[in-house]
Amino acid sequence: MDMTFSPDDIAFREEVREFLATKLPDRLRDGARRTPGVFVEPDIGMEWHRILNDKGWVAPHWPKEDGGTGWTPTQKFLFEKECALAGAPALAILGLRLVGPVICAFGTPEQKARFLPKILSGEEYWCQGYSEPGSGSDLASLKTTARLEDGEYTVNGSKIWTTHAHHADWIFALVRTDATVKKQAGITFLLLPMDQPGIEVTPIHSMSGDHEVNAVFFSDAKTSVDCRIGEEGQGWAIAKFLLENERGGSCYAPRLLQSIDKLEALAKDQPSGVNGAMAHDARFRDRLARARLEAEALEFTELRILAELAKGRSPGPQTSLVKLLGSNIGQEIDTLRLELLGHDALQLPLERPLYGNEAPEPVGSETAQTAMGRYLNNRASTIFGGSDEVQKNIIAKTVLGL
Numbered sequence: 001m002d003m004t005f006s007p008d009d010i011a012f013r014e015e016v017r018e019f020l021a022t023k024l025p026d027r028l029r030d031g032a033r034r035t036p037g038v039f040v041e042p043d044i045g046m047e048w049h050r051i052l053n054d055k056g057w058v059a060p061h062w063p064k065e066d067g068g069t070g071w072t073p074t075q076k077f078l079f080e081k082e083c084a085l086a087g088a089p090a091l092a093i094l095g096l097r098l099v100g101p102v103i104c105a106f107g108t109p110e111q112k113a114r115f116l117p118k119i120l121s122g123e124e125y126w127c128q129g130y131s132e133p134g135s136g137s138d139l140a141s142l143k144t145t146a147r148l149e150d151g152e153y154t155v156n157g158s159k160i161w162t163t164h165a166h167h168a169d170w171i172f173a174l175v176r177t178d179a180t181v182k183k184q185a186g187i188t189f190l191l192l193p194m195d196q197p198g199i200e201v202t203p204i205h206s207m208s209g210d211h212e213v214n215a216v217f218f219s220d221a222k223t224s225v226d227c228r229i230g231e232e233g234q235g236w237a238i239a240k241f242l243l244e245n246e247r248g249g250s251c252y253a254p255r256l257l258q259s260i261d262k263l264e265a266l267a268k269d270q271p272s273g274v275n276g277a278m279a280h281d282a283r284f285r286d287r288l289a290r291a292r293l294e295a296e297a298l299e300f301t302e303l304r305i306l307a308e309l310a311k312g313r314s315p316g317p318q319t320s321l322v323k324l325l326g327s328n329i330g331q332e333i334d335t336l337r338l339e340l341l342g343h344d345a346l347q348l349p350l351e352r353p354l355y356g357n358e359a360p361e362p363v364g365s366e367t368a369q370t371a372m373g374r375y376l377n378n379r380a381s382t383i384f385g386g387s388d389e390v391q392k393n394i395i396a397k398t399v400l401g402l
Contacts, residue, residue, distance in 0.1 A: 035354065048089045058096065099128075140187070144176060173189075175190050208373040260333060337375070
């Protein structure tokens with residue numbers, strides 16, 4: 001694998017750096033830095049979304065003919081890496097990275113014309129209806145049903161852990177349209193408007209006090225047959241396509257390495273409680289070095305996937321490896337941050353947001369104020385998008401051939 005970037009790639013990287021230096025407002029960097037949740041709030045994320053859309057850079061992972069950038073896989077990686085290093089807010093993936101590529105790949109021309117422009121503009125916000133109570137990681141066991149009659153589906157059931165459903169205009173959902181066939185074969189992919197009497201959203205507050213996820217209940221909820229993506233029974237194949245984007249469509253390593261850089265800088269001034277700064281504590285320094293080596297190894301894995309994409313191949317099961325490693329390294333970094341900051345990291349303010357004029361004063365530092373919230377929220381990273389056990393099974397079967 002050639003690890004050198006071409007002159008065109010280097011010129012592109014410099015263009016991205018210049019854009020970030022001039023167009024990324026400090027208030028958005030500050031908001032992203034002081035958000036303990038997995039997702040930034042829409043007021044931060046959507047402002048950055050619209051800035052990127054004005055530039056034509058909001059959908060690097062879409063085909064150019066559908067509103068994408070036309071970038072090479074290398075350019076996509078460089079863009080994401082520079083955004084991470086600049087502290088840019090992470091964009092909401094639900095529309096741009098999940099349902100958007102599905103509509104691009106499986107949608108009709110009419111569906112593309114209806115939905116894609118409003119995802120690009122940020123006019124319509126999306127959430128995902130996959131997980132269900134009692135299903136665990138066995139997504140194919142879902143029980144939410146949809147019945148087609150007179151060109152309209154009637155949906156009944158429930159979804160859980162639905163990120164930002166309380167903000168969403170639309171939900172894309174896996175539903176069961178045939179209970180007489182193999183469970184994977186009876187699943188269909190539907191789009192439903194959220195603003196209707198048949199949909200109820202109930203908040204779920206995490207241990208950190210954040211409200212990011214919800215339970216969603218469907219009671220004779222309605223959607224047109226024109227809002228079905230693909231054919232009936234094709235939902236499982238579409239779901240697998242989508243999950244590849246969710247698990248390995250982002251570059252984890254640059255954000256992990258940026259977090260490690262920040263911990264190393266903090267360790268130079270943070271007292272160890274014994275003798276000198278934490279930077280001189282051999283045990284802490286060893287664990288931080290291990291985390292860095294693992295994150296650097298992960299970046300090489302991401303670059304190998306990049307090389308495959310550059311050859312026109314799909315990301316495939318390697319995305320499960322990226323998801324598995326990225327989630328676990330991130331949790332180790334969260335733990336190291338708590339150890340580094342000591343008692344100051346025990347604070348857990350329930351006010352939200354933690355940025356802006358009305359944010360509570362931190363104890364010790366802004367980093368300490370969000371440390372416990374980040375730790376608690378990120379415990380879910382080894383569950384959502386497919387648990388560690390699911391990822392290991394995929395790797396064992398499709399990569400190792402066991």
